[in-house]
Amino acid sequence: MLEVQDLRKVYRSDRREVEALRDLTFTVDAGELVCLVGPSGCGKTTLLRCIAGLLDPTGGAVRVDGREVAGPPPGMAVVFQEYGRSLFPWMTVRDNVELPLKQKKIPKARRATLVADSLAAVGLDGTQTAYPWQLSGGMQQRVAIARAVAYEPSILLMDEPFAAVDAQTRADLEDLVRELWQRLGVTILFVTHDIDEAVYLGQRVIMLSASPTVVQDQLTVDLPAARDQLHTRADPRFTAQRTRVYEQIQAAKGRTAAQPPAPLGS
Amino acid sequence: MLEVQDLRKVYRSDRREVEALRDLTFTVDAGELVCLVGPSGCGKTTLLRCIAGLLDPTGGAVRVDGREVAGPPPGMAVVFQEYGRSLFPWMTVRDNVELPLKQKKIPKARRATLVADSLAAVGLDGTQTAYPWQLSGGMQQRVAIARAVAYEPSILLMDEPFAAVDAQTRADLEDLVRELWQRLGVTILFVTHDIDEAVYLGQRVIMLSASPTVVQDQLTVDLPAARDQLHTRADPRFTAQRTRVYEQIQAAKGRTAAQPPAPLGS
């Protein structure tokens, strides 16, 4: 169980003071898959870093399984928005994926399987001995995803993990995340800009307002647990839900909630 | 006029040899807006860097206005996929945007206007004195866009420039690019993963195959020059074109071209 309570974060420097998060309260149940959407710069990354125990909040608290997080809780994996910088440039792709597994003291044979499987799952067979900087942006991002997937975490935080990949790969990766979630019962918090993605993936979508950031709205996604790219997205309920999210976000931006962009209007 | 002829690029290192581009030939007319799509890792960034004169091709040539590019041609602006690393961390946002203008010897007063206008256009008022690393990912990406926009280039190369911003901002930025293109008559080559975006923005969409990369197909977008988010995306021609692109890309991936993902099916 993940609880975020009255969370507030202010960045202070000589020149500026930015209130990235004003007051956030929400919970994510164990084994839940929650998507987080919100305008650019509203504090999603900040929130994720607070939850991961990488950033001290200015106020409020984050609790994982009832205990307040001070440092990164065990069994957590993070896919950073800055995927390129989160890979170790001095390690090959394989070593990058394997290192956290070593830390987890997973036996060697099992590690090799996990690494190979996860890299295959993200479509990166045959790049094991390459260095991250020899890969394209989308490939780097997939290495970061593979690393998180191979880790078999109990909490998975993903910050716009599919931003750099093409549409087809994205669809495959979405299904990969749902499959992982169903197989391992992971608690997943998933930041995305793509509203369709949020609705397709999540059991629930949390919408953040623009700065100063609060929780604008929450929406439980009323779709069956078994989803697939073809039928789920064609489901009228899917369309209705995404319209609602879209309207909420428009409201968050402080505009009159207009029609969502096409092809919704069609 | 931009001509790419028999372009080939092989990356060589001790361990690996990667043929990023096998044989590319296409042209972009002066003042044209062309979108480039293709699967992750197929060589789009490589292509852009060859065109920008930042990378020497292994074979073939790139010509701008009839002259073969050896170094970056004048009047060109590039928005890099690695937006974070392309901003100078030692400069404020304002200085980052202004520096290329100084290089262009634009008078001070005009510079100030250009900087302020372009930052406002990407929704970054009030961040002028911040450093790039004090901004969120999406905000950094928008600074990189503002820098290119303020430069008023005659050729603009953009590598997935909207990957890190939310849907609404993305729509606004798309309109910004089209407005800039129409106002200044810029030649634009725009790499994206979003097929809707490619069709919405471009006069033409070039589709690259998966590695070994060749030009899979080209499609002239049959939509009126005046476009807007609401009506254009609702236009049945739009839907038809995007379906075609989607199918081509599926073919490029070597799969049986299935239905494109929703909401097309709706």
Added chain:
Amino acid sequence: MRRALRLLALPALLFTVWYAASLGSENFYAPPLRTILAAFADTWTPERLRADVLPSLGRLTAGYALAAVLGVALGVAVGANRRLRAAAEPVLEFFRAVPPPVLVPVIMLFAGIGDGMKIIVIVSGCVWPVLLNTVEGVRAVDGVLSDTSRAYGVTGVARLRHLLLPAASPQIVAGLRQALSIAIILMVISEMVAASNGLGFTIVQFQRSFAIPEMWSGIILLGLLGFVLSELFRLAERFLLAWYHGLRDASRS
């Protein structure tokens, strides 16, 4: 072939200029290069190299290795820990500013007058570039990488091995490169006191006994030594920092 040309062209040019300019030199302390080269051949016989240069190289190697280990170890500790840095820095800066020639007698008090003392003198001088660069390299570890390590539980020794050391390695190598020539310099200085053999000792003896061409030939030998060691260093660096050079060159090829 091209590399050899690049390596040798400028030195060859400079030596030619020196040779020509010094041909008619009357100055006792700046003899013609011709005389110096003749002295070089006479002085640095295999016998002499074994008797004087080998012991020096031994001390040099020992001192340099020790300084490298010490500098990196201390540097990582100090760089990764703000409090430790605050406490340790003034002390370190204090010792850093004390000139080795005046330090030698003090070191003698503790370490005697044998090779141990000379090795300590070498360490005392060439640990600093390694230390400072390591500290700065560790401080500058990318924030996202550091967060990644924390998030995945890469802590303790693994953090040191997989994050701090590799991340700081470009700067550590810069420090090690600096330290190399300083080690040679300090080898000379340490052999100026309480020594009975060694390259530094020999050069100082030449200087004191007014054997000026021989002294210059010794200086040339020092330069050659520095050059050879730096070439070895370059090879090691290319191997150790292959990822780094690959990363930096990726965009240029």
Added chain:
Amino acid sequence: MILRLSGLAGLLLLVEALPRLGLVADLPPTSRILTALADEAGTTAFWAAVGDTLTAWALGLVIAVAAGVTGGLVIGAVPALRAWTASTVEFLRPIPSVALIPLAVLLYGTSLGSTLLLVVYAAFWQVLVQVLYGVADVDPVADETARSFRFSPWARLRHVLWPTALPYVFTGIRLAAAVALVLAVTAELVIGAPGLGSVIAVAQSSGALPTMYALIVVTGLLGVAINIGARYAERRFLSWHQSVRAEMAL
């Protein structure tokens, strides 16, 4: 601040204790060194010597840093230049300044020039090598950005290479500052140019050990002071750099 002083305090205690416990012969305890220091500080000759040393130090450092930074940026920015000069640099670097003493005396006697020659020769390489490594550290994407906007060579140097190398330069300056001080004192010590070094030499040949150590303490303290200055400058000019901003956040 307290933390900063704790390290030095520990050192002082150690030096007081070691000789008193009879562990090392001939090292005067802190208290005697400090008394000697107080005596010295009362004389004008002492302050004149400190002034002389600092003059030689500052002048030498400025010259070395200016030359090292300029040379490093130019050589570093042009790969061909770097390849052609590398061997010469490596040949000249390990030549000890002390070996150049006769040459210095020959040229400048005991005047400031002698000290400067030795100081500059030693400190120059420290800065140069740091700058070379710093320039090589430039982020390829940042450099490509500059190229794509057709930055002039000067602008590339000024706005891309220089800021990238700056953290290395700071380390170089800190290294060079200490080396310059060391060489200034050494030159004065050996050649007899006026300054702290020649006072140390006199104290040494007079067997006045507490005074000698007191003077060594002074050079050490100068080093500490110089470092405080360097750290301050670093916070001012490197506020954008990872190493500084990571510590200022919180």
Added chain:
Amino acid sequence: DAGKDSGGADKVKVGVIPIVDVAPIYLGQQKGFFSARRIELTMESGQGGAAIVPGVVSGQFQFGFSNLTSLLIAQTRNVPIKVVANGVASTGQAGKDFGGVAVRKGSPITKPADLAGKKIAVNTLKNIGDTTVRESVRKAGGDPAGITFVEIPFANMPAALEAGQVDAAWVVEPSLSAVTAAGGRVVAWNYVDAAPALTVAAYFASTKLIADDADLVERFTAAMNESLTYADAHPDEVRAVLGSYTKIDPKVRAALTLPKWPTTINRSSVETLAKLGAQDGIFAGATPDLTKILP
């Protein structure tokens, strides 16, 4: 350079080592022996020949101070310098000289012959210290061949002895006083053993200056001789002047043994030094030509 100031006095720089030996020149300066001869004196203190000889050769200094063995070595190398005045001499009295070979308290070494095969500290190797110490041992019937000399600054010798890093040390004042104060004993008086009234050091000038400005050299020699004589006759004033350019503890200053400052150079003692040096191979096979280095 020997520039003239407004009063017509020559500006003269003398490279000296700031030790007891050069007290006369400071005293002479105080007494006005130099200014009376239109010489305006500045002392430049270097640490040894390495710094002083180049200064004199290049004309940065007009005169320099050096021990005779160094000067003999310089002569064999044809360094263009020549002695112009005496510097300092041994007292010639065993037990009352200003330098000797000392051992620490309780050392089993009691006589020069015991030094054979031991480790002895000297301030510079292959110089006046080791040659004369060997001679002491030789004269006492010991074999000097097995002695190991190590180079340690005089100031550090007391500590090195104390710590047992060396068996014996050739020390001069004021460090000699420090050794004896700590209970050490002098076992050999090497200067005395080498030659009676050994001339230890001298003032020299470049042959160029001697040729170009014989008058100045003459005046310097005269002033120097007057200073030497005065110093020899007024030990108390010598002890006082030491306080002006050294940091020797006043108590030590009052008690230390002063050397002799005759005006004439003891030629035969110099010949002995040359012979000893040749014996120990410090001239690299050459034989010093005394006529070229001595006036």
